[in-house]
Amino acid sequence: MTKAYLLDGKAIAEETLGRVARETAALRARGVTPGLATVLVGEDPASQSYVASKGKAARACGFHSVQHTLPTTTDELDLLALVESLNADPTIHGILVQLPLPKTMNAARVLELIDPRKDVDGFHPVNVGLLSVGEMDRAIVPCTPAGSMIMLDKACAALGRTLAGAEAVVIGRSNIVGKPMAQLLLQRHCTVTIAHSRTRDLAAVARRADVLVAAVGQPEMVRGDWVKPGAIVIDVGINRVAGEGLDASGKPKTRLVGDVAYAEAAEVAGAITPVPGGVGRMTVAMLMANTLEAARRAAPAGE
Numbered sequence: 359m360t361k362a363y364l365l366d367g368k369a370i371a372e373e374t375l376g377r378v379a380r381e382t383a384a385l386r387a388r389g390v391t392p393g394l395a396t397v398l399v400g401e402d403p404a405s406q407s408y409v410a411s412k413g414k415a416a417r418a419c420g421f422h423s424v425q426h427t428l429p430t431t432t433d434e435l436d437l438l439a440l441v442e443s444l445n446a447d448p449t450i451h452g453i454l455v456q457l458p459l460p461k462t463m464n465a466a467r468v469l470e471l472i473d474p475r476k477d478v479d480g481f482h483p484v485n486v487g488l489l490s491v492g493e494m495d496r497a498i499v500p501c502t503p504a505g506s507m508i509m510l511d512k513a514c515a516a517l518g519r520t521l522a523g524a525e526a527v528v529i530g531r532s533n534i535v536g537k538p539m540a541q542l543l544l545q546r547h548c549t550v551t552i553a554h555s556r557t558r559d560l561a562a563v564a565r566r567a568d569v570l571v572a573a574v575g576q577p578e579m580v581r582g583d584w585v586k587p588g589a590i591v592i593d594v595g596i597n598r599v600a601g602e603g604l605d606a607s608g609k610p611k612t613r614l615v616g617d618v619a620y621a622e623a624a625e626v627a628g629a630i631t632p633v634p635g636g637v638g639r640m641t642v643a644m645l646m647a648n649t650l651e652a653a654r655r656a657a658p659a660g661e
């Protein structure tokens with residue numbers, strides 16, 4: 359019997375997408391349609407499916423949506439030229455260059471060319487800086503941490519907790535999840551620890567957490583006995599591992615698991631996000647929220 363409150367990413371994402379769609383309709387009535395451009399370089403099937411789901415969500419929200427697909431062999435200069443043309447395009451408010459880029463490319467150079475006001479991933483150093491100094495009216499917050507905070511607020515509401523003063527442990531120090539997640543928790547007055555692969559006795563550090571965020575990319579690394587009883591567990595991991603048997607086309611089946619051993623952790627936690635159906639869903643929803651917000655900021659003041 360699991361005891362933890364299940365944080366349903368699909369339902370919470372649908373709520374967010376519903377709000378975005380309503381607010382988009384209001385913005386369109388003022389003559390502004392949010393525009394999202396996605397750029398995919400290469401043919402990685404996982405990237406193709408993520409980009410497709412982003413385009414689908416954009417259309418469902420009532421956005422103008424364009425996808426640019428470039429071959430793996432694309433010259434970096436051609437990608438930079440595309441980014442510049444999207445920067446200059448007044449119908450585009452959000453630009454997402456799907457990661458990872460081919461190894462031959464300098465990803466930082468590409469991301470830094472994106473106009474920070476159109477950087478709906480929130481990866482540009484200007485947005486990183488605005489987040490770290492708390493200029494939230496101008497910052498664009500990375501989608502996965504932003505979505506994780508919404509799920510955390512749902513958990514707090516369900517369990518009657520507050521974030522202020524809570525011990526938060528983020529496992530993982532990436533620029534796209536760990537570091538911005540820590541900034542957001544700090545803004546909400548948590549005592550924040552960022553743990554990582556060199557942390558001594560990770561299990562003991564994790565066990566201190568009232569809020570435990572796992573963003574390491576190691577399948578089921580966080581075990582049940584790493585979780586403090588009653589803790590809120592946010593699992594950011596999306597790991598594809600071997601499943602049982604073969605699929606319809608005779609290939610070995612795979613399944614998605616998080617960074618948390620879900621069944622064990624759910625016995626101990628107060629609330630927990632599943633994988634799939636957890637934070638991943640919120641990532642796409644927050645991309646739409648960021649694009650809407652970028653369009654609003656670009657629009658002349660409403661009457």
Ligand SMILES: Nc1nc(=O)c2c([nH]1)NC[C@@H]1CN(c3ccc(C(=O)N[C@@H](CCC(=O)O)C(=O)O)cc3)C=[N+]21
Binds near residue numbers: 456457596633
């Ligand atoms: N510039 C850029 N921005 C990104 O935001 C970005 C990126 N590059 N590269 C790849 C990662 C990965 N990512 C996910 C988005 C949605 C799910 C998602 O919706 N997952 C579902 C189902 C996934 C499935 O079934 O395959 C779930 O967890 O329930 C997962 C992962 C965004 N990324």
